[in-house]
C-alpha cells in the first residue's frame with residue numbers, strides 16, 4: 001500500500017468499501033455517498049432492483065426471487081461485479097450533477113491493514129466502475145487516524161481502534177506510519193450476533209433483521225441511568241410457535257452477552273501495546289486511545305476499554321466516516337508531511 005501525499009493529492013475521489021456501508025468523498029465537495037453496502041437483485045432476470053438504504057429496507061421482506069446481497073465482506077470485495085454495479089448506482093446521481101466535466105481518473109480507497117494482494121486487486125477493479133485508471137491504496141488505520149484529527153505525522157504515539165461491522169483494527173502510529181497493528185474478526189456484526197443468540201436462548205425469540213436498533217437505544221439510556229439494567233420491550237417471532245411475541249429484556253443481561261466478542265478487542269489492544277517500544281506506551285498513557293468506526297458508538301464500549309486498560313478513551317466526532325473523511329483531507333492537501341531531512345535544505 002502507498003502513502004504518498006503527493007500521489008493522493010492528484011486523486012479526485014475517495015472510497016471506503018465497508019462491510020456495512022459504502023462511502024464516497026469527492027474532492028472539494030465532501031461526502032456524497034454514505035449508504036449501506038447492499039444490493040437487491042432479481043434472481044430470475046439478474047437485474048439490480050435497489051441499492052443502499054432502499055435495499056436495506058427490503059432485507060428480510062423479499063419474495064423468493066429477490067435477494068438482498070452484500071458484495072463486500074470483512075472489508076474485502078467478494079463479488080466484484082455486484083460491487084461495481086452497486087457503486088456505479090450509488091454515485092451516478094451525484095457525479096452527473098456535480099462532476100460531469102471532471103473525469104475520475106485517479107481514486108483513493110482505504111483497505112484493512114492486512115489486506116492481501118487479491119483483496120487489493122478486487123478493490124481496484126471495483127473502482128474501475130467509476131472510470132478510474134489509477135487507484136491509490138491507503139491503510140484504513142492511517143486514513144481513520146487522519147480523519148479523527150490525530151497528529152499522525154508527529155514523532156509521538158497515537159493509538160486508534162477502528163471498530164467496523166466485520167472487524168476491529170487496532171494500531172499505534174507514529175511519524176505517519178504504523179508501529180504495531182492487529183486486526184480481529186470481531187465487529188458490530190459479531191456483537192449483534194451475540195445479542196441475537198442471547199434473545200434466542202434466554203427468551204426463545206427470533207429478532208427481525210431491523211430489530212436491534214431499539215436494543216442499542218436501550219443500552220444507551222441504560223448507561224445514562226447508571227448501567228444498573230433496565231427492562232426494554234423487544235418484539236420478535238417465537239422460536240416454537242412462529243407467532244409474533246413481545247418480551248421484556250433486561251439490558252444488564254444483554255451487556256453481559258456482548259462481553260465475549262468485546263474481550264477479543266481488548267486482547268488485540270494488549271498485543272499491540274506489548275509490541276510497542278516503552279517510550280511510545282508512555283506517550284499513550286498521557287494521550288489515550290481514539291475510537292473510530294461505526295461500532296465505536298456502541299454504548300459502553302469506551303468505558304469498558306477505559307476500565308480494562310486504564311487509559312483515557314475518546315470517541316471520534318464522526319466515528320463512522322473517519323476513514324473516508326481522512327482520505328478526503330489527504331486528497332485536499334490538508335495534511336502536511338513532516339520533513340525528516342532538515343539538513344538537506
Ligand SMILES: Nc1ncnc2c1ncn2[C@@H]1O[C@H](COP(=O)(O)OP(=O)(O)OP(=O)(O)O)[C@@H](O)[C@H]1O
Nearest residue numbers: 018019020021164165166167188293294295297298
Ligand atoms: N449507534 C450505534 N450503536 C451501536 N452500533 C452501531 C451504531 N451505529 C452503527 N453501529 C454499528 O457499526 C457498524 C458499522 O460500522 P462502520 O460503518 O464503521 O462499518 P464498515 O466500515 O462498513 O465495516 P468494516 O470496517 O468492518 O468493513 C455496524 O455493525 C453497526 O451495527
